[in-house]
Amino acid sequence: DSSKPTNFIHQIIEEDLKNGVNDGKVVTRFPPEPNGYLHIGHAKSICLNFGTALKYGGQCNLRFDDTNPEKESQEYIDSIVSDVRWLGFEWSGDIRYTSDYFDTLHEWALHLINEGKAYVDSLSAHEMREYRGTLTEPGKNSPYRDRSVEENLDLFEKMRAGAFDEGDCVLRAKIDMAAANINLRDPVIYRIRKAHHHQSGDKWCIYPSYDFAHGQSDALEGVTHSICTLEFEDHRPLYDWFVENLPVPAKPRQYEFARLNLNYTVTSKRKLKLLVDEQKVNGWNDPRMPTISGLRRRGYTPASIRNFCDMIGVTRSNGIVDMGMLEAAVREDLDANAPRAMCVLDPIKLTITNMPEGELAWFELPAHPKDEAMGIRKVPFTRNLLIEREDFAEVPPKKWKRLAPGEAVRLRGAYVIRCEEVVLDETGEVVELKASFDPQTHGANPTDYKPNGVIHWVSADNAVPCEVRAYERLFTEPNPDGDKERDFHEFINPESLVVYPRAHAEIGLKHAAVESRYQFERQGYFCVDPDTTENRMVFNRTVGLRDSWAK
Ligand code: ATP
Ligand code: MG
Ligand code: MG
Incomplete structure (x- = not known):
């Protein structure tokens, strides 16, 4: 029943709609940072943000949260755009970039300085950490905290003009160094990065922090419900502080949900990037990767990923979802939709x-x-x-x-x-x-x-010689990230790829297109890999059969 709220976010939205909040509008956004490829965790956020907009006749923006130029690239942007589309979603209007708002964000930084609510701090990063205090101890005011508005304007302009080196100084919001919430202890809102930016080129050498950029970008886009993962819950007071203290055109609100954790894999772009850089896998779209492009190459369908995201639901409690659920989702789809074929692996x-x-x-x-x-x-x-x-x-x-x-x-x-x-x-x-x-x-x-049973076979004279790549889970441990003493590398499965170089598929598969999917009877589900050439087909095993018949 699509008229019922299906999760707590939808309940909040329906309450808002009932009360005429936001003039009855629902605007969400999916805000990836283009510093890697999207993974299955992002799929949860994509399905939630785009799905919510669809459900309530609203709009969902695709916004690249691009405030760390050194770590970002056009390659990542392109891959993210293609992954979102492949999952079956379309954003409202043009693709947006936080960097589109750098001029406005800079003006708003000046606004805070003029209001006496921001200052240039010349403490070193190390000193800043010491002054910040701890969970149990309040922080201390920086000796630079009471710089005059004029001095701050002058120093900030010098930061912008490139007069300082990276790390010489930062711009901080002047909030409360004794706040119980550490995020409110004068957070950094601008830092110097002498880096070329993939969108803004060399225009800027100062870049806003995530916290200074995110809520304001939401406000500029008229986002009503800014949905993010629970680790940002502690940032919400800061999100609200900026919205309250700046001349923003709208008042978006942030809501948090539990991120997706999946066992037998890692869902952190940083760790996935290590696997790629260290060549533990063959690129971001290696079929063993939990990336959207990896799952795609593995043979997952967009519908199976969307169904999986529906199945796991949206809550506020962190947990670990069994990889078996993701596998069951694709198996269910392919069982219904994949044509059958015979292929002899060995x-x-x-x-x-x-x-x-x-x-x-x-x-x-x-x-x-x-x-x-x-x-x-x-x-x-x-x-x-x-x-x-x-x-x-x-x-x-x-x-x-x-x-x-x-x-x-x-x-x-x-x-x-x-x-x-x-x-x-x-x-x-x-x-x-x-x-x-x-x-x-x-x-x-x-x-x-x-007879004993039924087995599959092909004609040796009329078959398609092919390579079949059978994948196992990438990690041998359910929670490769969970052991503080040991690095996740130690749990990489050395047998995560088994190649059958002499496989033969039935003749009808000779011209099967890349990405077409089959059930190889008694073996599982397979798809045609893009490594396929005119002379040699390559199949990937997506997932085995739940029950193999006649074995
Ligand atoms: P990572 O930790 O892998 O680098 P991230 O959160 O830094 O991920 P972003 O590009 O900032 O990656 O994420 C874009 C959106 O996707 C954010 O709103 C983020 O909260 C959400 N997201 C990221 N990982 C998950 C996850 N595992 N489950 C659900 N949502 C996620
Ligand atoms: Mg992020
Ligand atoms: Mg990250």
Whole structure:
């Protein structure tokens, strides 16, 4: 029922709408800092901000919070834009940048100075930390706190003009060095950074702090509900202080929700960047990464990520969500929507001795067992087949459901076959199986014996040779970040990528487009990787099957 509030943010909004707050408008924003690629945690924020605007007929802005030029880049901007769109959301109007407001923010800094509410501090960073105090002890006033308005204006102008070096001085709001909330102990609002900015170029060498920029940017854009994660709860009094003490055009309000933490991975851009820079993974979009682009390459659908975000909900209590939930979300989507195919990952030759060389029988299989509308697929049955090495056992254990010497299994969608000979090489390894097919068994069960089970197969002469990349979780520990004594690097799973270089997929997949997704029967869900070339297809395993049939 979409008319009911689904989380506490929506309850607040409905209360506001009822009371005519903000003239009945709902304006949200998604404010990424372009210092890395978006991850699954950001997806939660995207779904909440864009989803809320959609639900209440409001608007959601995309705003790059770009106040740290050294760490930011156009590459990150481009990736974020593409990820938000891929998730299925569109922002209102143009893309916005906090840097669009640098002129206004500078004027507002001058406004605070003129009001005696900001001062240039010349303490070193180290001294500033000492003066700041602790949770239990109040801070001390800086000796520069009582500089005159004129002196502050002059020094701030010199900061702006580049007369000082980085770290020589900062502009601070003059609030209360004894405040219980440390964020109110004269926070830094401008600092010197002699860095080229990806948007504003070399116009500025002073940049506003996050706290000085965020609420004011919200106000300038008419954001009504500024939704952020709980670690900003302690910043809210400061957010409100700026809104109260500046001539802002609107009074946005900040609301906090619990960030998404997912086990078996890390959701911090800084740590993900380390994995990339140290080449622990192959780039930000490595299919093992919890980035949106990594999940995309892994085969996740936008709908599965949106559904996952719905499933986990929005609350104010921090917790850790099981990776299994994310996997279940994509499995559910692909189970319903991915066509079926057969692919042998680690093949062994199977020769059908009573099938003449060069002969070919086409079998028709449904593309999806529960969705007739998806049509049929044709697979050729020939003398030379491939089956999965692990579907054969020379000495089968009890209750073996697959192939063994002298035993019969059904080849999915084709005939029942019986293994008659096992060919070994000099080392004793099985290199080929010889079998005969039972012509009575296409679409019918044999009457006088019972095959062991059903296995998948492809025609060796009519298959698509491919590389299959099977991924495991990137970390071996549920909470790789949780151990204060040990670094998350120690928990990287050395076997997070298993490559099957000799896999063969059924012939119909020959021209499958990059990103198309399939269920490989009995194996799981797979998608075509962009590394695919005309001569070589590459598939990624998105996720395994919950229940593998007939194994
Ligand atoms: P990181 O800690 O990974 O660097 P961040 O919070 O610094 O993330 P931003 O680019 O500032 O990254 O985030 C943009 C928005 O996404 C913010 O509103 C932030 O609160 C939200 N966000 C970031 N991480 C999560 C998360 N794990 N769960 C929910 N929302 C998140
Ligand atoms: Mg941030
Ligand atoms: Mg960050």
